Amino acid sequence: MTAGDAGIVVVGASLAGQRACAALRRHGYRGRLTVVGAEPHLPYDRPPLSKELLAATADESAAALPSAGLGIDWVLGRRARRLDVPGRTVELDGGDVLPFTGLVVATGSAPNPWPGTHPPEVGVFRTLDDARALRHRLGGGDRLLVIGAGFLGGELAAAARGRGTSVELVEAQPQPLRSALGPVAGEFVAALHRAAGVSLRTRTRVGSFTGGHRLTGAILSDGTRVAADLAVVALGASPRTGWLAGAGLRINRGLVCDRHARALGTDGAPVPGIVVAGDVARWPHPWAGPDGAVLGHWTHAVEQAEVAARNLLDPAHPATYRPVPSFWSDLYGVRLRAVGFPAFADTVEVHENDPDGGRLDIAYRRDGELVGALTGNRPGRLAAYRAQLAEALGRVPA
Template identity: 50%
Template sequence: MRRPRSVVVVGAGLAGLRASVALRGRGFDGDLTVVGEEPHGPYDRPGLSKEVLTGHRAANDTDLPVPSDLDARWLLGRRAVGLERAGRRLRLDDGTDLGYDGLVIATGAAARPWPGPGSLPGSGIHTLRGRGDALRLRHALAQGGPLLVVGAGFLGSEVASAARTLNVPVTLVGSAHQPMERAVGPVVGSVLAGAQTAAGVDLRLGTTVTRFVGRRTLQGAVLSDGSRIRARTALLALGARPNTGWLRGSGLLLSEGAARGVARDRRGRALTVDAGPVPDIVVVGDAAATPHPLPGDGSPTHLSIGHWSEAVDHADAVAAALLGHEDPGDHPVPSFWSDQFGLRIRSVGLPGLADLTRVHEHDPDRSRLEVSYHLGRRFVGALTVNRTSRLAAHRERISREWRRITSV
């Protein structure tokens, strides 16, 4: 592959910024263009569901630092709507066509909309993905609630925690038997359920919303168990889906189901529908479906990981692939964190793959927890609550396991 003279980065969030910085760090001195759908530059999303909602942090304080020597052209408030791979042309929503030698797909993900049944009231229903969403929800919470959170995963649990610090009444509805169960399993989920209940959350698990009450403004909801919830504001925390619709018809492999996103190889290069790598297109961040050997017998299976760490940890690898440099080596172990209800939850690996959870420490009086996750005989993840220092050893063990699998 010849060295690219011009690179277009589609996505002006964390993943796009880190990939741009990595390209410059690896000596790319050609034209660099960053396209972003939102009207402002890169910012950090994790604080949106925590400090920004509570008012302890201004929305602008989430801005990410952009190196003064990045020397990039920023096209903000512009959205990619199509890709013509043969001619290396990217089409934007204003009709502009951008040519490229190298392309970085970093378009992230969007909040999943209400799937039904029924329609939504004209006002009172929120999703939370971007900065504007956080400001609108913060304004709604300032009115005092009650708040209905639909979805008891990471986002739903964090928003419920933020609302309770504002003394807003919260009902949290989740279809699983425990909060965050799909991500961390039932053992940790039961601990989180106890913390949420102790904080005054009305926890409704194993149920779903069948319809919202109210036409012009939200008044409440009816649940699948027949109960009725009163609410002035509702947050739909139903997960995220990658922003990859603009790539339909491009010939790239768009994975569905659990492996949502643009399928990529181990180095980050996008795959075509016949599973061949595209040397001039790489994918990073929430838009990527990443190959991983853990779920199977050593052959890669694509996973949608979607953690903050993925955008950061893979930026250098995709920059190296796009510039034709050698693979920088082992890819880091994914990690995630969540602060809610006074708990510092930290995890490494892929706990959601596990079929067995082992408890190493559980101290309810001091709110401490340490667990490990296993898939058959393989060690696939670990999680701590208020025990962050315990994770380093787990991370190293997982890294050794992954190196062993991929070297076979």
């Protein structure tokens, strides 16, 4: 690939997209580099949106990602509409067509919306504009309803309580984060929410909203009525793959790629010149089962983007992407940190469980082997777990 060719196109002005661009330049690519982003903003970090920015402990600069000096042609506020693999082009909304010699798919995921009509005060939380709007409302006397007590929903509730906002947190499962971390961790997190004054309602759902053209609350599945002036739907996210329909790529709740981050065609073979990075990707891992994994974690986007960029430039010597995944969440002064794949465990070992002291230590095993760990305010123990997992992963044949 040279400066005279069509160049590399990165679809997704995301963390993964930005890191892929930086890696491409660092590994010697000097050709044309175009980034397409659906939002009008330059790439930014999402974790600070539901943490520092919403809690009003930092301004928007905390979310900025460095992009200066990378020589990028920005195409912002535009969505990719169609991919033509044989023609090596990406069609944008409005009809413009971008040719490419190499393509990085980093379109991320979209929040799952409320599945019906709703008042205008009911929204989702994903973008910088979402964070700006919610930050403006918090602390002003509004009552917040958060639908879904997963990682995002929990952080929204914590940030809102920190601003003095009244919070109703509704979760369909018996505990928050049960499907991701299991019931013990779920009860630990539930205790943190309740100690902070959050009204946590589990084993229930929002049935409908009240107030017509202006939100006044919701009716839950058990018949309870709760008051709210604004609501955020935090019911997970889905990989943005709609624009890839008909392109001949393998789609399975994400764009399927191999262990080298190369997009796979419907025949299962890697498609030359197309790589994938971030939470749009479904990728293989020895601990993830036959369907592979889709992760929305910060470290995953960073690490897979590095491998994808390198392999796009040097396809004859592809590096393997096989990390020990890690993620974190901040709740009421407790930093929850996890490594591996806790969700794939069949047994757990609880070594410490102290919600009052904010300390937690859980090991997750499958078939007797360590596959994940979770700690609360125990960074030293997490480092030990990470080392064990890395050693175990190194024994698995590539």
